[in-house]
Amino acid sequence: MIAETGLIALWLAAALALLQFALGAIGLRMGRDDYYAAIRPVAVAQGLFVSLSFLLLIWLFLRSDMSVKLVVMNSASVKPLLYKFAGTWGNHEGSMLLWVTVMGLAGAFIALFERSLRTSTLVATLAAQAFISLGFYAFLLVSSNPFERMFPVPADGQGLNPLLQDPGLAFHPPTLYFGYVGLSVAFSFAVGAMITRDVGAAFAKAMRPWVLGAWIFLTLGITAGSYWAYYELGWGGWWFWDPVENASLMPWLAATALLHSVTVLATRDSLRAWTLMLAVVAFSMSMIGTFLVRSGILTSVHAFAVDPERGSFILALLALYIGGAMALFALRVGTVKEGKRFELVSREGALVANNLLLSVILALVFIGTLYPLLVEAVTGDKLSVGPPYFNLATGPLALLLVAVMAAGPLLRWRRDNAKALLNRISIPILLTAATLFVLVLFTTGMSILALLGLALAVGVAIASFAPLWKRNLRRTPLHIYGMVFAHFGIAVALVGMACESSFTEEKLVAAKPGDEIVVNNWRLQFEAIEPMAGPNWTALESRMTAQYGDGVIHEITPQNRMFAAAQTQTSEAALLTRWNGQLYVVLGEGDSEGRWQIRVWWKPFVTLIWFGGILVALGGFLAMIGRLQRGYKQRKQREYAEMML
Amino acid sequence: MKAKHQRLTLALLAVVALVGAGLLAAYALQDQASYFYTPSDIVEQKPAPGTAIRLGGMVEEGSIQRSADGVTVQFVVMDAGARQKVTYTGITPDLFAEGSGVVADGRLDANGIFGAETLLAKHDENYIPRELEGIDMTSGKHKTETLVQ
Numbered sequence: 148m149i150a151e152t153g154l155i156a157l158w159l160a161a162a163l164a165l166l167q168f169a170l171g172a173i174g175l176r177m178g179r180d181d182y183y184a185a186i187r188p189v190a191v192a193q194g195l196f197v198s199l200s201f202l203l204l205i206w207l208f209l210r211s212d213m214s215v216k217l218v219v220m221n222s223a224s225v226k227p228l229l230y231k232f233a234g235t236w237g238n239h240e241g242s243m244l245l246w247v248t249v250m251g252l253a254g255a256f257i258a259l260f261e262r263s264l265r266t267s268t269l270v271a272t273l274a275a276q277a278f279i280s281l282g283f284y285a286f287l288l289v290s291s292n293p294f295e296r297m298f299p300v301p302a303d304g305q306g307l308n309p310l311l312q313d314p315g316l317a318f319h320p321p322t323l324y325f326g327y328v329g330l331s332v333a334f335s336f337a338v339g340a341m342i343t344r345d346v347g348a349a350f351a352k353a354m355r356p357w358v359l360g361a362w363i364f365l366t367l368g369i370t371a372g373s374y375w376a377y378y379e380l381g382w383g384g385w386w387f388w389d390p391v392e393n394a395s396l397m398p399w400l401a402a403t404a405l406l407h408s409v410t411v412l413a414t415r416d417s418l419r420a421w422t423l424m425l426a427v428v429a430f431s432m433s434m435i436g437t438f439l440v441r442s443g444i445l446t447s448v449h450a451f452a453v454d455p456e457r458g459s460f461i462l463a464l465l466a467l468y469i470g471g472a473m474a475l476f477a478l479r480v481g482t483v484k485e486g487k488r489f490e491l492v493s494r495e496g497a498l499v500a501n502n503l504l505l506s507v508i509l510a511l512v513f514i515g516t517l518y519p520l521l522v523e524a525v526t527g528d529k530l531s532v533g534p535p536y537f538n539l540a541t542g543p544l545a546l547l548l549v550a551v552m553a554a555g556p557l558l559r560w561r562r563d564n565a566k567a568l569l570n571r572i573s574i575p576i577l578l579t580a581a582t583l584f585v586l587v588l589f590t591t592g593m594s595i596l597a598l599l600g601l602a603l604a605v606g607v608a609i610a611s612f613a614p615l616w617k618r619n620l621r622r623t624p625l626h627i628y629g630m631v632f633a634h635f636g637i638a639v640a641l642v643g644m645a646c647e648s649s650f651t652e653e654k655l656v657a658a659k660p661g662d663e664i665v666v667n668n669w670r671l672q673f674e675a676i677e678p679m680a681g682p683n684w685t686a687l688e689s690r691m692t693a694q695y696g697d698g699v700i701h702e703i704t705p706q707n708r709m710f711a712a713a714q715t716q717t718s719e720a721a722l723l724t725r726w727n728g729q730l731y732v733v734l735g736e737g738d739s740e741g742r743w744q745i746r747v748w749w750k751p752f753v754t755l756i757w758f759g760g761i762l763v764a765l766g767g768f769l770a771m772i773g774r775l776q777r778g779y780k781q782r783k784q785r786e787y788a789e790m791m792l
Numbered sequence: 793m794k795a796k797h798q799r800l801t802l803a804l805l806a807v808v809a810l811v812g813a814g815l816l817a818a819y820a821l822q823d824q825a826s827y828f829y830t831p832s833d834i835v836e837q838k839p840a841p842g843t844a845i846r847l848g849g850m851v852e853e854g855s856i857q858r859s860a861d862g863v864t865v866q867f868v869v870m871d872a873g874a875r876q877k878v879t880y881t882g883i884t885p886d887l888f889a890e891g892s893g894v895v896a897d898g899r900l901d902a903n904g905i906f907g908a909e910t911l912l913a914k915h916d917e918n919y920i921p922r923e924l925e926g927i928d929m930t931s932g933k934h935k936t937e938t939l940v941q
Contacts, residue, residue, distance in 0.1 A: 381883075421802065485799050499802065503809045510813035511820075518821060529828035531846050533897070536824035540816055655882060657862020707886075716886035735863075735883035742862045744883050 150215050150294040153203035157244075157294075160196035160251060161284035163189055164277045167254070171274025175267060175342065183270050187258040190273050193280070194255025201235075201248040204293055208235045213304060216297040217241065223306040225683050233317040234307045239457070240293035242320055246437075247283040249321075249328040253357075254280070257332065263782060264353045265345055272339030279331055282464040290457055306683065306710070313379060323368035323395055327433035329361025330398060333405065334430030337423050338472060341479040346419045351412035352778065354426070356771060358409050361429075362402040363767040369395050370760030381718040381733045383748045385647065385756055388537040393516040394436035397509055401429035404505040407498050415560055417486040417495055421502070427476055431469045432509070438465050439516070490562040497555030504548040511540045542596045549603055549641060552634055553610035572610060579606030593649045601645035608638035625773025633766025640759025646728075646752040653749075657742040667749040668696045669730055671703075676743060684708045686719070689734045689743060693723055705734040705745075729753050826897065832873035834900070841900045847876060847908070848895040856890055869894060869906075880908040888913040 167189045174182030207215050208231050211224040221238040222231055230237075236245045254276045261269055287293065336354040340346045372395060377385045386392060405425040412422045438461045489495035515532045522528050557571045583602035586593065593601075611634035614627055654666045664671040672692045679686040686708040694700045703721035710717070723730040728751035735744025826844040829837070839845050847869055855868035864881045867890075878896060888894060888911060896908035 418802075420799075421806075488798050499805070503805060506806070507809050507813040507816075510810055511817050514814070514817040515821070518817075518825065529846075530825045531828065531897075532821065532825045535844065536820050539824060540820040655863045718883075718886060733883060738858055738862060740862075744863055746883050 149203050149207055149212065150296060153200045153207070154292065154294040156196045156200035156203065157284070157287065160193050160200060160247075161281070161288060163193035163196060164251075164280045164284055167193060167277035168274050168281060171270050171277065174270055175274070183266055186270055186273050190258035190277070191255045193277070194251040194253075194258075197244075197248045197251035201244050204241060204244060205232065205235045207294075208232065208241075211304065213302070214296055214298075214300045216295045217293050219297055219301055219304045221304070221307055223304040223683065225303075226307065227682055229314065229317060230307055236320050237307055240287070240291045242324070243283060243287055243291055244293050245321060246324050246328065247280055247287065249324050250276070250280050250283070250331060253328055253332050261353060263349060263778065265343065265349070268339045268343045268345045268350060270339075271342040272335045275335040275338040275342075276332065279335065279468060282467065286457075286460050286464065290460055313375065319368060319371050319375060322364050322371060326361045326363075326365030326368055326402070327398060327437065329357050329364060330402060330426075330429045330433045332357040333361065333409075333426050334472065337426035338475060341423060341475055341483075344479070344482050346423060346483045348413055348416045351409050351422065355406075355409050355413055356775060356778075358402060358406050358426075358429075359767055359771045359774070362399070362406050363764050363771065365395065365399045365402055366760060366764040366767060369399055370757050370764065373760070374757050378720055378722060378731075379717070381720045383651075383653075383720075383731055383733070383746075383750075385753065388515075388532075388534050390516050391440055393512050394439045397512055397516070398429060398432040398436055400505050400509040400512065401425060401432045404502045404509070405429045407501050411495055411498050412486070415487055415489070415495060417489055418499070418502075419486045420480050420483050423476060423480070423483065425502070427469075427472045428506075428509075430472070431465075432513075434465045434468060438462060487561075489560070492558065492563050492565050492568070494555065494558045494560045494563070497551055497558050500551050501548065501555060504544055504551065508541050508544050508548070511544070512537065515540065538596070546596070546599055546603055549607055549637060552637065553607040556614045556630060556634070557610070571613065575606035575610035575613070578609055579603055582606070590649070597645040597649045600641050601649070604638045604641035604645065607641070608635060611635040611638060625776065626770040627773075629766045629768070629770025629773060631766070632769060633763045636759045636762025636764075636766055638759070639762055640756050643752050643755030643757075643759060647750050647756065650751045651748055651753075654747045656745055656747075657738065658745050659740075659742050664745065664747055666730075666747045669747070669749055670694050671732070671747060673743075673745065676737070679706065681708070684710045687734070687737075689745070691721070691732065693730060693732075695725060695730075703730075703732055705732045707734055707736075724754060727751055830871045830874075831869055831876040832871055834876055835874045839900060841902050841904075844897070844899055846895060846897050847878070847906055848893070849876070851888070851890050851892055851894050853890050869896070876906055877904070878906045878908050880911055882911075885911050885913045 167186060170182050170186045170189060173179070174186065204217075207218055208222055209228070211218060211222060211231065213219050213224075217238060217240050221241075222234045226234070234241075236242045254273060257269070257276070258273060264272070333354050336350065336357065340350040369392075372392070373385050376387065376392075377383075405422065405428075408418050408422045408425055411418045438458075515536050518532055519530050522530055553575055554568060554572055558568055579602045582605040583598065586598055586602060590598075611631055614631055615623060618627075652667045654664060656662075656664055658664060658673045660673055660675050662673045664673065670693070672694075674690045674692065676687055676689050679688045686706040688704050688706045691703050691705070692700050693703050701723055703723060705721040706719040708717050708719060718733055718735075721732040723732075728749060731748040731750060733746045735746065737743045824844075826846050827839070828846045828848060829839060831847070831849050834847070849869040849871045852868040852870045852875065855866075857866045858864070859866070863883075864879060865884060866877065866879050869876045869878050878898075880896070880898075892913060895912045896906065897910045898906055898908040900906050
């Protein structure tokens, strides 16, 4: 009964989405205020029903209801509870239901709390939001019903892909989905504003929290995904330029650009058409990301279902939404009035440079990711585009972008002069030059990119605090702190990346129990190999001790796990974190002479990569709170003023 | 920037940036994209030694040899028409085994031996590397089922 109730709730939510769209479309056409009034409750009801449907699916997974096909395919009754729970979205159908649930909730949220936007624009926004949701409802109900029953009922399920059996699964997909959906909301706002020809500062202010929110979640999702790949795959790398990673990076790049241009629009009422375009691009990127990951066009741990029908369905949705939005943009861009003007050397100018550089990097990642698919479709040749291309193409531009990031916040809005800027930024430039000098003198074998990156990061780290210079720190608005944190976070991450790529030491040996392995200041003692058993796996575990210099002796246990249900092996790396880096140990195979392959990395300051990511997200969070507070205060003041009148 | 044409200037800048991106990408792709070869392709097309390529096929039964250092393996990747010697230093991926599919990134050396930098094997029962789909790897000793599930 639970499954059927869930399906009914899903159908009802879909019907409500249709109603929401129709109310909006007809209401706007005929200018009926009563239709406007009805759309808010409908959006809220849609959010509630789709959430109910999703909660029921979670419930089915928690009770391991083996009469439901999805549970059978992706769960097993002996699995730890956390993975039963997270397994709900560790598969194609469940993850799509999660997507549409988040979308429904976002719509309900707008309907309940958005008060500053013109009513007709809000209605158009909700209608656009419903229209996007409808596509996903159709997708779920037609080709990916999560509540499908199975006869005869099997004794137990097939388990979850072992690579996904990790606490990361509970957070990583929802985080990214919040990001994607946030961008879809921004897109709906853009469509709404284009339909009602209401593109201006008010629309930008309504859209900004959603862009900011989406961007925070994407930042966290990418940071977490990177760390997850780092420790779960056992390859010692933190970014592989895998198409699936790029699928999350591309929306982030677009969202970062959008975040900056929407700020220009909200504060200065410039870059109107440009911001609209970026909103369309950002959402397109999240749709393309979903398409790449979910259509089975790529093989990876993320491609749950290799099913051509589903791939075509997502492709059709993609074409419909992106094509529709582009067409609307082309039709309406002429009616968007030009915003306020600015000089080349100004805050706006720097933000345009930021936007252009981000767009170019985005284009490079996009081309590199899709090129193999394109070539294969056209000529049938198979090829792969990997790190050499992406590092070469995007690395120098990313450094340039970071340099602009240091200078931009020190420029005044509208008009400034270059000499004054040079004055303000002289200390960071000197620091960068000094660092570069020291690095060239005392290190060997650093790549040019890493060398420049590290030197630049030092300057940028200082420059990122410059906006606080001579300010009253207690009266500085929260969003300024947000910007400072986020920019500082980028510098921190950059230090981590440069150090990891330049100073990592690696050793690969075949060792017998009793052997010692020395890497940098670490001494590892290989003690024994022992069998282990977990709830649904068995493993070979190597017991080792590791000591840094004369420090404490740590016990570490890298493992090789066998999962019975899926006949799959995973290697569990052992990590030891110090303030100045991370020790990374992987156990390989044994040979006939009783030796075991062991791979050891010492990665100085590698953790800064993810700390930087967290700082960036934290900065976004501070900015969000600051903006929301300020928006709330302004609204209260306005209401008060209206009351007085 | 002349105020009158600001909008036009911005639009032009955007176009120039994107065209620039396209050219940069085309230039970088020419050197950095690595093409996929089966052992037969290598025999036919003879890629230049030192060029980054991707090799895919099946690990020949009985061909895996570990060197004395314990961390280098030599093996033969084969398809229906040819065999290719491969050497790899590192921890072999989970489920890397004889008679099973493998994809390797690397380069041919002057002696025609493929030095693999990374190895990808199928990592669970439902997964085969995309490049291996639809390639005939049968030979006297093997059945297709070992690869295509």
